[in-house]
Amino acid sequence: MAAIKTWVFSFLVLEVTTVLGRQTMLAQSVRRVQPVKRTPKTLAKPADSQESPGEWTTWFNIDHPGGQGDYERLDAIRFYYGERVCARPLRLEARTTDWMPAGSTGQVVHGSPREGFWCLNREQRPGQNCSNYTVRFLCPPGSLRGDAEHIWSSWSPWSKCSAACGHTGVQTRTRTCLAQTVSLCSEATEEGQLCMSQACTACDLTCPMGQVNADCDACMCQDFMLHGAISLPGGGPAPGAAVYLLAKAPKMLTRTDSSGRFRVPGLCPDGKTILKITKTKFAPIMITMPKTSLKSATINAEFVRAETPYIVMNPEMKARRAGQSVSLCCKATGKPSPDKYFWYHNNTLLDPSLYKHESKLVLRNLQQDQAGEYFCKAQSDAGAVKSKVTQLTVIAHDETPCNPTPESYLIRLPHDCFQNASNSFYYDVGRCPIKTCAGQQDNGIRCRDAVENCCGISRTEEREIQCSGYTLPTKVAVECSCQRCAETRSIVRGRVTAADNGEPMRFGHVYMGNNRVSMTGYKGTFTLHIPQDTERLVLTFVDRLQKFVNTTKVLPFNKKGSAVFHEIKMLRQKEPITLEAMETNIIPLGEVIGEDPVAELEIPSKSFYRQNGEPFTGKVKASVTFLDPRNISTATAAQSDLNFINDEGDTFPLRTYGMFSVDFRDEATSESLNAGKVKVHLDSTQVKMPEHVPAMKLWSLNPDTGLWEEEGDFKFESQRRNKREERTFLVGNMEIRERRLFNLDVPESRRCFIKVRTYRSERFLPSEQIQGVVVSVINLEPRTGFSSNPRAWGRFDSVITGPNGACLPAFCDDQSPDAYSVYVLASLSGEELEAVESSPKFNPNAIGVPQPYLNKLKYRRTDHEDPRVKKTAFQISMAKPRPNSAEESNGPIYAFENLRACEEAPPSAAHFRFYQIEGDRYDYNTVPFNEDDPMSWTEDYLAWWPKPMEFRACYIKVKIVGPLEVNVRSRNMGGTHRQTVGKLYGIRDVKSTRDRDQPNVSSACLEFKCSGMLYDQDRVDRTLVKVIPQGSCHRASVNSMLHEYLVNHLPLAVNNDTSEYTMLAPLDPLGHNYGIYTVTDQDPRTAKEIALGRCFDGTSDGSSRIMKSNVGVALTFNCAERQVGRQSAFQYLQSTPARSPATGTVQGRVPAMRQQRASRGGLRRRGSMGPSEIFWCCSTTSEQLSLVVLSPFCPSHVTAVVRLMHRLSLVNLNISGLVQFVSLCLYLLSLPHDADCHRAPTMTKQRFSS
Structure with a gap:
């Protein structure tokens, strides 16, 4: 009879669906069919006898109930599984992963065969979310394709016998029907047979000390007593901790008393017996019994706070070809350490039995259907955590790993290089999108590939850009391929x-x-x-x-x-106050004048104790600093990123009602003190949203992970705290031990993303987007009239812009568009960027968001009502986009589940914009390079930065004496290297900065290309640098130390033209005494910023944003003021064709000059002719002779004298001749304004002859 009961019980067990944790594996559905005849010892589990007018699909589970709910939509299932779903299903069946029908759960659900199944969290009872559902569809007969040749899978191995030793039981095996047609699955899916378990044996446990207990699982010593003392972090006692003996099954022995002590008799001190001590919110303590011959022993242990698992290694993005192998690694830490890892592919759990819960997922002989998204979930007794999602790309054997055709990339040309073909100042040089590709790999299977491969430029083509009177060389990308990624280094400065x-x-x-x-x-x-x-x-x-x-x-x-x-x-620490440890103390938490405190701390008497657990009875110096969210200016001081990890391992945001930091010390010795049984009284009138009251919790910050961990709940106070107290309080209990920062927060699930892009100018060109900008968002509490705190902030987040902008998380609402609002601001290297104006001009095209959605978002720049306010932020209402609204489906606000759409949105999609105030600097590189993205570096001899991990920035300080600010250019060419000599590296332009104290002085810090090794590290190149001021300028002086250095380090560049300065750049990092400033860093922008700060300051170790014109100067130029409408010297030199030094003839030049003068306005009024007039009238004569002979005594633009010297063939001049030239210069300055230039030589010749 006992055997029959056992058999019946085992048969019923077959109906149970086993669920591992909270995850469910997707498998073929098991159909119950009619049993067939078997031998008496074989039992068949019947399949489903229900005849359906069609065939059922497999079970599908493509979504999990996080976020807004569980969505098993038909279109999404068809996207992932293709022909496994028919075109027009007849019926739908939904069950939870625990196999409960959807109709039996009591939850509000929706479903139809044409649309699928969905369950919304907001429609459920308060505090309850949707279950995890799996669905299948009934399809018309013949609409699903199956493999008729393989109807059944192989039988699984027989299970273990279900009976205890010496009894008869049942063992089973299963198989799966692979056909989609019900009529083909007419045989059994599961069968069982009777079995006899092994005979019971006597206890074989041997004890080297003591005797075996009755359960035959431990050794006992009746005359031994174990004493224990367990404490909490900080030294306090640990009451109520459970003490277990780890045998075949853990056995609870006792609990600790109020002082944290316990006694256990009968254990054996054999050095092998293990005890486990547990307490809620703390990691278990494992203790091995001490080995001793005494009759008693004492153990002491201290709990460590349990910590939710925390990911320290995320799986990396990888790319492979079909047939190769790959490993994805995930590592988490915590207390206790995670002991199980689950892997997911496209949100579907991979079979744990195949991958053994390991942190390393190895996939061999890859197929293309294994490509997609992967992430892991680490689990321990303290909780779970999910890693970031990574992408695995699998391409075919003959498939190209990268698109060989470069994408468009525009660079800005100089101001005098307008392109008629494109009707702009931009030129398309192309670029290769930097992404991971399937390159050459060794045979090792590693977590991190030995060589990281990226798509990059493999071939360039040199082209010449026609500018105004000159050509500009550039390198254009023509082909992309998979190659080794450029080595980079991440740096944080602040x-x-x-x-x-x-x-x-x-x-x-x-x-x-x-x-x-x-x-x-x-x-x-x-x-x-x-x-x-x-x-x-x-x-x-x-x-x-x-x-x-x-x-x-x-x-x-x-x-x-x-x-x-x-x-x-x-936050500045509050001045300490003195408390009496033996009295009850109340400390208010609130920083807004005229407002009630948000909360109060109540510290009962006798609550303080020392680090060793000893009670403290003296005076306490208490400093309690409160971060009040009602003060919006404190938002940037919020600690961490206000996130926590829920039970499922997902990261969720918190919305704060205040943070407070506590510091208790002995007034006499300044020893840090702990406090137990502290109460927090939260004023419920400060929590305006009713749904937040039951969800309010007390949190503490884990300083190692930056995540908030729950300390406890709040409960309504049952009675008023005093007779006059009319407010209702929420009360939470806490202990202040090793953690000192606490938070009054509510988990919030209504989230969206804001798309923001940052640009170099108001042109808002996609090629001028800036990476590395810190974009921050301050979540504001709902406005007045809605159910929450007005004029208070609830959360602060920051995101770094990438090549496609940034997506900022923020709270939103789909019912009331005005319920939530945010401030958004952006900064780069400490410099705030400007937002697009909203008043007096309101241009949707400039803002980046079309109407009518823009009006709904209520975009306002911070100076909208007061122009005196800074223009560096904007405020919008967080109206969640409606799914059925076409104008709201393309940004700039995206639902939380559409993060990928936000990240991959094209530049044409709606977005908000920030831009830099366009400065007076311009950079041009022959080999294009984006300083925001070091991975865009290209191997080329003409690369401005020759090494990708070593960026060396060089600046020269130029002083301008003259009434106007002047543009200064450096033209940088190869000087001594055989591959680059005479070839252009690049151009740098900068406008001089006016000196605050001297009205006619300005200075410029001009970048030039440093000398040094090129990318092949073969030989040095001394860069040939020309410093060219724009305007009527002549060189007045050169730093004597710089000149001496250049003379002593040959070769020496020729400096015949006093309107510019030429040098072969020094190899050594000269300092401020030379007027040269050099900084090397692993980030190009940082190197330039530091060097520029030193140049402004005129020192080698300081920094300034105010130009100091009289210190650390290398070159000084005197510049005259040009008349309005005149072409600058810089523009004129660019537009003048180059002449050979041997060509000294001036034939044909006079008519050209007349024509040029006519084009500038014909005859001029009479008057004195200034130096700039003579220069522009006559500068087209032989310049070489003028520079060689006359530069010591006359301005270089006195070209009439040059013509006279050329005609008279004057080579050797004596002292009297020099005096005559000086007086001749004075005479020329007094010529009438309308005198023709070609007549000046005749007049000067007569004067000279006389």
Whole structure:
């Protein structure tokens, strides 16, 4: 009879669907069919006898109930599974992953055969989300294709016998019907047979000490007593902790008392028995029994706070060819350490039995259907966490890994190089989109590929651009291929200052975890080279002088390389107050004058204790600093990124109602103190949104991960705290031990993304987008009239712009467009970018968002109502786009589930814009290079930066004496290298900056190409640099130390033209004494910024944004003022065809000059002829002779004297001749204004002869 009962029970067990954790594997549906005749010992599980007018598909589960709900839409299923779904299903069946029919769950669900199935979280009961559903469809007969030759899979191995030892039980095996037609699946899908378990044996456990217990799973020593004392972090006792004996099954022995102590008799001190001690919110303690011959022993242990798993290694993006192998790696840390890893492909769980819950996923003999998105989920007793999603690309054997045709990329040309063909100042040089490609790999299967391959430029073509009177060479990309990626380094720079008055945190420490990685300088600046394997940069800033609250920040950075600058704002620590440890103390939390506190801290008497757990009874110095979100100016001082990880491992945002930092110390010794049983009383009137009240929680910050972890819930206070108290409070309990920063937060799921792009100018060209810009968003509480706090911020986020802009997360609402609003601002290297104006002009084309959606978003720049306010931010209402609205489906606001659409949106899609104020600088490189993206570096002899990891910036300081600011150009050519001599590296233009104290003086810091090794590291090139001021200028002086250096380091460039200066750039990094400023860094923008700051300051180690014209100068030019309408000297020299030095004839020049004069306005009024008039009237005569002979005593533009010298063949001049030339110069300056230039030589010849 017992055997029959056992058999019946085992048969019922076959109906149970086993679910691993909360995940479900997708497999073929199991159909129950009619049993067939078997031997008496074989039992068949019947298949479904229901006859359906068609055939069922497999079960599908393509979505999970996170976000807005669970969507199993038919169009999405058809996209992923193609012909596995028929065109017109007849019926739909939905079940949870626990195999409960959808109609039995009590949840609100929707479904139809034509649209699929969906469940919305917002339609469920408060606090409940949708279950995870799986669906299948009934299709008409013959509409699904199946393989008739393979109807059934192979039988699985027999399971273990279900009975205990010495009894009869059942063992089973299963198979799957592979056909899609129900009529073909008429046989059994599962069968069982009777089995006899092994005979029971006597206990074989042997004990070297003591005796075996009755359960035969442990050794017991009756005369031994174990004493234990368990404490919490910070030294306090750990009451209520459970003590387990780890045997075949864990056995609970006892719990700790109120003082954290316990006693367990009967254990054996054999050095092998293991105890496990557990307590909620703490990592389990594993203790091995000490080995001793005594009758008792004492153990002491301290709990460590349990920490949710935290991803420290995300799977990397990889590309392979079909047939190759790949490994994707994921690593998480936590307390306790994660012990299981689950892998997902396109949101579908891969079979854990095949991959053994390992952190390394190895895929061999890849097929193209294995391409797609992968991520892992790490799990421990403390929770779970999901990694970032990565992309695996699998291409065919004969497929090209990169598109060989470059995409369009426009570069801006100089101001005198207008292109009639394109009717613009832009030229298309092409570029190859940088992405991972399937290149050559060795046979090793590694987490990180030994060689990283990217699509890049493999062949260029040299072309000449026709400009105004000259040609400009450039290299154009003509072919792309898969090649080794350029080596890069990610850098974070920043400045740490006080949030209230900008006081820098001087000489503070910067920590990454427990390691000190940097230190701030006198001005609060810091630089950090980010380790290559860093996934999330979490830094803690510690003020050694204790003026500021220790601040933990999660800083976004560019993983592709380059430097990102961050402004770090810190709260000033509150002045301490004195508390009596033996009395109850109340501390208000609120910083807005005239407003009630947001909350209060209640510290009961006798709550303080020392680090060793000893109670403290003296005076306490307490400093409690509160970050009040009702003060919008404090938003940038918010710590971390206000995120937490939920039970499913997804990262969710928090919306804060205030943060507070506590510091308790012994007034006498300044020893840090802990506090237990602290109560937080939150004023419920400060929580305007009713749904937030039950969701309010108390959180603490994990400084290692930058994530917030739950401390406890809030509950309504059952009675008023005093007779006059009319407010209702939410009460939360907490202990202040190792963590000192706490948060009053509510999880928020209504999220969207804002598309923002940053540009170099107001032209808003896609090719002029800037990468590495820090774009920040401040989430504001709903406006007045909606159910939440007016004029308060709830969250602060920052994102780094990439080649396609940035997508900023923000709260949104689809019911009330005005419910949420945000401020958006952007900065680059500490410089704030401007937003597009909204008043007096309101141009949707400039803003980047079409109507009528723009009106719905209520775009307003910060100066909309007051023009005196800065123009560096804008405010919009966060109206979530309606799915059925065409004008709202193309940005700039995207639903949270459409992140990929936001990231991949083309430049033509709607977006918001910031731009740099167009400066007075212009850079042109013969070999195009984007300084925002170091990976765009190309191997070429004419590359401005010869090494991708070593960027050397060189500047020369030029002083201009004259009434106007002048544009100065450096023309940089190869000087001594055989591959580059005479070829152009690039051009740099800059406008001089007016001196504040001297009205007729300005200076320019002009970049030039440094001398040094080229990319092949074979030999040095001394760059030939020409410094050319624009205007009527002549060189007045050269820094004596620079001149001496150049003379002593041959070859020496010829300087015959006093309107410019030519040199072979020095190889050595000269300093301010030479007027040369050189800085080398791993980021080009950083190197240029530091060198420019030193040049402005005129020192080799300082920095300034104010030009100091009289210090550290290399060259001085005297420049005269040009008349309106005159062509500048710089423009004229560019438009004048080059002449051979041997060509001295002037025939045919006079008519040309007359024609030129006529084109400039014909006859002039009479008057004195100035130096610039003579220059422009006569500068087309023999310039070489003028520079060689006359430059010591006359201005170079006195070309009438040159013509006279040329006609008289004057070569050797004595002293009297020089005196005659001086007087001749004075005579020429007095000539009437309408005198023809060709008559001047005759007059001067007569004067000279006399």
